[in-house]
Amino acid sequence: MDAHVVVAEDNVTQAEILSQYLRAEGYRVRVVHDGRSAIEAVRQHRPDLLVLDVMMPKVDGLDVVRILRGESDVPVLMLTARSTEDDLLLGLDLGADDYVTKPYSPRELMARIRTLLRRVQRTGSGTSDVLTVGGLMVDLARHEVRVGDRLVECTASEFRVVATMAAEPGRVFSRAQLLRGMHGLDGFITERTVDAHVMNLRKKIEPMPPKPRYLLTVHRVGYKLVDGTDPRGGR
Incomplete structure (x- = not known):
């Protein structure tokens, strides 16, 4: 599947592990390590999906979603160590499409990513339903x-x-x-x-x-x- 995924994760080791899983699935991957770079990556490269850690330097992940939702409908899957339901629902309220709590199962995360990408894949048929x-x-x-x-x-x-x-x-x-x-x-x-x-x-x-x-x-x-x-x- 030739989809482009931006991974925004400040932990270099976790970002590398996640990018390896994504590349093994056939995705094109771009990795950034702060919220400001995540915003610029979406603006410049128009990815099919943004995987976004909540706790990011320079610009918090929640603020990244808030800013992007004013200009883009890119699907956003949030990674969060915040375990309370109110925190998780806040991300959805701001416009995130899904979230996974840390520590996460790589298999579950990849399943969620595949589902999000399938759901927003364009039909390409040129017809309108x-x-x-x-x-x-x-x-x-x-x-x-x-x-x-x-x-x-x-x-x-x-x-x-x-x-x-x-x-x-x-x-x-x-x-x-x-x-x-x-x-x-x-x-x-x-x-x-x-x-x-x-x-x-x-x-x-x-x-x-x-x-x-x-x-x-x-x-x-x-x-x-x-x-x-x-x-x-x-x-």
Whole structure:
């Protein structure tokens, strides 16, 4: 698979080990050792994936995500030694697509990387598969979400969540089902990850996020995507 991966890891030994695993899988790899260099590498080389350590010199990993999300939709997989759920969800809230906690299994990490890259791989067919739910449009080929004429900037994981639900409007999806749609590996991460992505999507697509009209919660079950015609909205 001829994908380009930037590894941003300040520990030289860990960066070298990870780059060896990636090259063994056939990926092109560029390694940087600080947050500022990570930002420049993404800007200059437009990689298919950024593997980003949270604890980085010069610019913290969370700030790297915050800066890049203002200008790029590159998928970001964060490596973090921070073990609390709030810290992990903060990374997702800022726009990271996935995270792996240290110390990690190289096999698990490579599986997560393969899944992220498969998920965002462009079709290359030149055709457009467009899903429409009310005023919400999901273009699978162009990897775009629009509300009316407004383009909505989504991370790769947010896109998979909304695309999964847009394929079957009105269907109630459990968090586990949405995880499988995002990763295909639902045992790796918690269902709170889905809640974080839904919260972020509501901020982006809903006229009034506290009273959503499109992306509704079904109590004790999960979420569903509807056409937004019910003015009462939901939760």
